[in-house]
Amino acid sequence: MNSVETLEYNTERPYLIIPEYGRHFQKMVDYAMSIKDREERNKVAQSIISVMGNLQPHLRDVPDFQHKLWDQLFIMSDFKLDVDSPFPITSQELLQARPEPLEYPQNHPKYRFYGNNIKRMIDVAIQWEKGDKRDGLEYAIANHMKKCYLNWNKDTVDDKVIFKHLFELSDGQIDLASGGANLTESVQFLKQRVTKSSRPSGSNKKGQRGNRGKKRY
Secondary structure (H helix, E strand, C coil): HHHHHCCCCCCHCCCCCCHHHHHHHHHHHHHHHCCCCCCHHHHHHHHHHHHHHHHCCCHCCHHHHHHHHHHHHHCCCCCCCCCCCCCCCCCHHHHCCCCCCCCCCCCCCCCCCCCCHHHHHHHHHHCCCCCCHHHHHHHHHHHHHHHHHHHCCCCCCCHHHHHHHHHHCCCCCCCCCCCCCCCCHHHHHHHHHHHHHHHCCCCCCCCCCCCCCCCCC
């Protein structure tokens, strides 16, 4: 009966700052803080770091990981452990500071069916010197725009529409209409789309055995 009365429940124990290490690590840190001799306190802190590193031996000797362990040691001591750290001690204010809000791109292109990457490709093409290399890139961009257009709009589109959109998106710096270029026929893009959509995902070629009868591990 006496042994039952002396049982400790987690609800009655002190709060664990980093629960992943468990209560024994927290008791080791508390013991280190209770040592008055600084030299002895440093030895105990080094021992705690070594035991913490043993949990992930493949990262134990990595400098960045060592710095992380020392930061965690100070966090578990509520920054009250006074020892000599081989790394700069990260302040409590810095660890608890809220990160800056992440700025998401707020692009609202006029022709959304082309996607944002098309505009980036156009901006790159504009920076290139005029020549065969740039002409090839501009033609590839126009072909890709036509493919995107057919994926989200009608089953056919006039090349003049694509040239007009490309001229507009490039601020008038890419004009394929004046050169009399012809893009890939719409039928070719549609054939590729039909072939991909009609291909069965789990089909087997003739003569190949299926998955039936095979062991699954």
